[in-house]
Amino acid sequence: MPVSSNDSRAVGRRARALLAGGDCASPLVRAAGQVGEAVPVLHPDGGLHSWFVPITVDGRIVGFFQLLPDHTLLRYSTFQRHEDTLDGCPPAASWLDREAILSRLHEKKRPDETVGPLFLSYDRTPERLAWAAVLTTARGATRTLYVSGRAVWEATDRTDDSFGGPGH
Amino acid sequence: MALKPEQITRLAILELNALALTRVLPASLEKAKIADAGTPVYDPNGTLLFHRVPIMRGRVSIGYADISAQEALGEPLLAVSTGQAWNEKAIVREATTAARRIQRALVFDDIRFVAYSFPKIAVQFLNRGEEVLLLEWRTWAVVPPAVRSERNPLEPGHFERWSLLDEMPAADKRRKTTEFKKRLEVWASPVLEAITTDLITEATFKLPGVLLPLVETREVRYSARTADHAPCYELRGQQTGVWCVAASTEMLLNFYRYHYDQPRLAQELGLGTCDHPNGLPYSQVNKVVTVIEKLSSNTLDATLIANPGWTTFRDEIRANRPLISFIPGHSRTVAGYTSHRLALPGELPFKGLLVYDPWPPTDCEHPEDGGVITRWENFATQTYQYAYSAVLKHV
Numbered sequence: 375m376p377v378s379s380n381d382s383r384a385v386g387r388r389a390r391a392l393l394a395g396g397d398c399a400s401p402l403v404r405a406a407g408q409v410g411e412a413v414p415v416l417h418p419d420g421g422l423h424s425w426f427v428p429i430t431v432d433g434r435i436v437g438f439f440q441l442l443p444d445h446t447l448l449r450y451s452t453f454q455r456h457e458d459t460l461d462g463c464p465p466a467a468s469w470l471d472r473e474a475i476l477s478r479l480h481e482k483k484r485p486d487e488t489v490g491p492l493f494l495s496y497d498r499t500p501e502r503l504a505w506a507a508v509l510t511t512a513r514g515a516t517r518t519l520y521v522s523g524r525a526v527w528e529a530t531d532r533t534d535d536s537f538g539g540p541g542h
Numbered sequence: 543m544a545l546k547p548e549q550i551t552r553l554a555i556l557e558l559n560a561l562a563l564t565r566v567l568p569a570s571l572e573k574a575k576i577a578d579a580g581t582p583v584y585d586p587n588g589t590l591l592f593h594r595v596p597i598m599r600g601r602v603s604i605g606y607a608d609i610s611a612q613e614a615l616g617e618p619l620l621a622v623s624t625g626q627a628w629n630e631k632a633i634v635r636e637a638t639t640a641a642r643r644i645q646r647a648l649v650f651d652d653i654r655f656v657a658y659s660f661p662k663i664a665v666q667f668l669n670r671g672e673e674v675l676l677l678e679w680r681t682w683a684v685v686p687p688a689v690r691s692e693r694n695p696l697e698p699g700h701f702e703r704w705s706l707l708d709e710m711p712a713a714d715k716r717r718k719t720t721e722f723k724k725r726l727e728v729w730a731s732p733v734l735e736a737i738t739t740d741l742i743t744e745a746t747f748k749l750p751g752v753l754l755p756l757v758e759t760r761e762v763r764y765s766a767r768t769a770d771h772a773p774c775y776e777l778r779g780q781q782t783g784v785w786c787v788a789a790s791t792e793m794l795l796n797f798y799r800y801h802y803d804q805p806r807l808a809q810e811l812g813l814g815t816c817d818h819p820n821g822l823p824y825s826q827v828n829k830v831v832t833v834i835e836k837l838s839s840n841t842l843d844a845t846l847i848a849n850p851g852w853t854t855f856r857d858e859i860r861a862n863r864p865l866i867s868f869i870p871g872h873s874r875t876v877a878g879y880t881s882h883r884l885a886l887p888g889e890l891p892f893k894g895l896l897v898y899d900p901w902p903p904t905d906c907e908h909p910e911d912g913g914v915i916t917r918w919e920n921f922a923t924q925t926y927q928y929a930y931s932a933v934l935k936h937v
Contacts, residue, residue: 451917462910499870524911
C-alpha cells in the first residue's frame with residue numbers, strides 16, 4: 375500500500391491529540407515531548423502494517439505511538455523506567471537516525487553484499503519492532519538483517535514454532 | 543418511569559460533555575449547544591421511549607443525540623449523529639405534505655414521532671388519540687399495522703412495526719434498568735451540581751474537585767492496599783533476541799522477590815546461553831509453569847490459561863497479581879489495565895493493558911537496558927494466546 379506525506383501528517387496529528395489527551399504518557403512527556411515524523415511500519419513483505427510515531431525529549435526517544443493505517447491506537451510504549459526521569463531512554467538517533475542505524479547494520483554485512491533501503495518493520499510479530507534491510511550478494515542471494523535496541527540479527531524462518539524465535 | 547424534559551436536557555449535556563472529555567466525540571461538536579429536550583419519540587405501544595435532542599451551533603442544528611427516557615434502555619445516551627440536522631418543525635411540514643398526497647382528506651389533531659422499528663422513526667398522525675396514518679421518516683412510505691407472527695422476539699422483518707419495550711426479555715429489562723440507575727447515580731453526584739452549562743466542550747468536567755469515574759485503571763502494587771504503596775513492578779529487557787519468555791518469567795518472579803538472573807532462567811527454560819540462545823517451542827509452553835513453581839520452591843502456584851479474555855487479566859490484576867502474556871511469537875507481562883466506561887453508541891469502550899514488554903532486546907552485558915512499558919495496549923487489536931497466573935500459597 376503506497377503511503378503519502380498526507381498520511382504521515384494525519385497520523386502525526388492523531389498522535390499529538392493522543393499525547394495531549396493525557397491517558398498514555400507521563401506528565402514529563404506530555405509537557406516536554408516532541409512528536410516526531412510518523413514512520414511507516416512495513417510488513418516484511420513490504421505492505422503497510424501500521425505507523426510508528428516517536429516522542430522525543432532532549433535528544434532521547436522517550437516513547438512512541440503505534441497506530442493502524444485507520445489511526446486506531448495499537449499502543450503507546452515508553453522507554454521511561456520512572457515517570458519523572460529520562461533514565462533508560464535511549465538516544466533518539468538509535469531509533470531515528472537512518473545513517474546511524476545503517477552503520478550498525480554494516481557490522482554484520484559480508485564483504486560481497488550490497489545493502490538495500492532501510493525500512494522500519496518487525497521480526498515475527500508487530501510488537502517486535504526493528505529496522506530492516508535486505509542484503510544481496512553478487513550471485514543474487516538475499517537475507518534480511520534487523521536492528522533493534524542493542525541487537526543486530528539475521529531474519530530466520532518466520533514459520534518456526536516457538537515464542538521468541540529459533541536460535542540465532 | 544419516563545424521565546422529564548428537564549432531566550433529558552441535563553442528561554444530554556452531561557453525557558455529551560463526558561464523551562468530549564474522553565475525546566470520543568467528534569471535534570466538530572466542540573462548543574456546540576443543547577438548547578432544549580427536543581422531540582419526544584414513542585414506542586409503538588404508546589410509551590415515551592427517548593428524546594431526539596438537537597445539537598446546535600448558533601441557530602443551526604449540526605447533529606442530534608438520542609437520550610433515553612426509559613430506564614429499560616440501559617444507557618441514557620443511545621446515539622449521537624453529526625452532519626445530519628434535526629429540525630422537528632421542518633420534518634412535520636414535510637410529513638404533512640406527504641400525508642396529504644396519500645390521503646387528501648386526512649383528518650388529524652395531533653402528530654408525534656414513533657420508533658416503529660427501533661431506531662427507525664416514523665411520523666404518526668392521530669385523531670382523538672387514535673392513529674390515522676404512520677409514515678416512515680424520509681421515505682414517507684406508509685408503515686403497515688403490526689401483525690401477529692410466529693417469529694422470535696427482537697427479530698423483526700424488513701419493514702415491520704414492532705415494540706422494543708414489549709419484545710425485550712424481562713431479564714434484559716431488569717439488567718438494563720439497574721445499569722441505567724447506576725449511571726444516573728453518577729450524574730446525581732453533588733460535585734456535578736456546579737455544571738450548569740448548555741455547551742458541549744472538553745473543558746466542562748475540568749473543574750476543581752470534579753473527578754468522574756469514567757475510567758477504571760489499576761496496576762499491581764506492593765500489596766492490595768492501594769492507599770499505602772505506589773505501583774510496584776519493574777521492566778526487564780530480554781538479553782537476547784529470543785529470550786522474551788525468560789525476561790517475562792524474570793519480571794514475574796521479581797515481583798515476588800525471587801531474583802534469578804536471565805541466563806539462569808534461560809537455562810531452566812531450555813533456552814540456551816547468551817552466545818547460543820533459542821526460543822521456547824510452542825510444544826513446551828507448560829515449562830513456564832514448572833520453572834515458576836520450581837524456582838519459587840512451590841510457593842507460587844502457576845497456571846497456564848489458554849485464550850485468556852479480558853476478565854482473566856482484569857481479575858488477576860484486581861487480585862494484585864501480574865501475568866505472563868503470550869501472543870503469537872512473543873511473550874510479555876501484564877501489570878495493569880484501564881477500562882473506559884464511555885464510548886460512542888455502537889462502539890466498544892476502550893480497554894487497554896499495561897504491558898511490560900522485554901522488546902527491544904539488550905544483551906547479557908547490559909541487563910539493565912532493553913524493553914518498553916506499553917501504556918496502553920489496545921485489547922481489541924491483539925491476539926492473546928496464553929496467559930500464566932501465579933498465586934502465592936498461604937499456610
